[in-house]
Amino acid sequence: MKVAVLTDVHANLPALRAVLGELRREGFDLLVHLGDAIAIGPFPAECLDVLLNVANIRFVMGNHDEYFVHGLPQPQPSWMSDGEVEHQHWTHRQIDPTLRRTLAQWPYRLHDDYGGVPTTFVHYPLDASGRKFAPFMKNPTAAELDRAFALFAPEGSALNFYGHNHQFSDLHGEARHVNPGSVGCATEPIAPYTLVTYQHGSYRLEHRRVPYDDGELRNAFEERRVPDRALIYQAFFGGRFP
Numbered sequence: 728m729k730v731a732v733l734t735d736v737h738a739n740l741p742a743l744r745a746v747l748g749e750l751r752r753e754g755f756d757l758l759v760h761l762g763d764a765i766a767i768g769p770f771p772a773e774c775l776d777v778l779l780n781v782a783n784i785r786f787v788m789g790n791h792d793e794y795f796v797h798g799l800p801q802p803q804p805s806w807m808s809d810g811e812v813e814h815q816h817w818t819h820r821q822i823d824p825t826l827r828r829t830l831a832q833w834p835y836r837l838h839d840d841y842g843g844v845p846t847t848f849v850h851y852p853l854d855a856s857g858r859k860f861a862p863f864m865k866n867p868t869a870a871e872l873d874r875a876f877a878l879f880a881p882e883g884s885a886l887n888f889y890g891h892n893h894q895f896s897d898l899h900g901e902a903r904h905v906n907p908g909s910v911g912c913a914t915e916p917i918a919p920y921t922l923v924t925y926q927h928g929s930y931r932l933e934h935r936r937v938p939y940d941d942g943e944l945r946n947a948f949e950e951r952r953v954p955d956r957a958l959i960y961q962a963f964f965g966g967r968f969p
Contacts, residue, residue, distance in 0.1 A: 762792055
């Protein structure tokens with residue numbers, strides 16, 4: 728069984744198209760998106776439309792997807808700036824509100840046994856309730872991830888996939904913990920994903936990186952006057968946009 732794992736598309740349509748184009752040529756049995764299909768980028772509605780029409784795809788809930796489904800945290804937390812609030816409201820206005828019912832069905836965790844390899848997919852480690860994201864860990868160690876996953880996944884996994892912090896990581900502890908890296912947010916126009924092939928109780932991982940032309944992305948940020956874009960350029964794209 729061949730499973731493709733993407734995370735954090737973040738409304739970057741050119742990057743998403745590039746990855747899906749390669750995957751169609753490659754072929755796969757299942758595609759899993761690890762959350763945050765929307766926000767940050769200028770194409771939230773378009774990316775949802777593309778993703779929701781992919782055959783054999785499963786989703787888990789990300790924090791930005793959750794904001795669309797359930798609303799922003801109230802009262803406004805200290806870590807959420809006024810600019811981000813404006814950006815989130817803009818993002819939500821772009822999307823057909825009836826899709827809230829669709830995204831509300833996305834689970835916070837997927838767990839299954841693929842070819843004898845128990846595997847967990849989340850946007851980020853969860854608390855013991857399984858409904859709230861754990862506090863952010865900067866550059867977590869394998870041991871820290873072992874403890875974080877054990878808290879909400881007591882059945883255990885050999886292989887854990889997560890996203891959220893946008894940086895690629897592949898660490899071996901009691902389980903193997905893989906963050907494929909954000910498709911939509913990077914300092915260069917390269918979209919990563921991970922391909923895992925399961926067979927007879929074992930698996931093989933391939934980490935792929937797909938280049939794309941980011942001219943359309945840059946133009947859409949300005950033409951659509953995406954709120955908070957100056958900060959977004961610096962924080963999520965390495966300042967490569969003017």
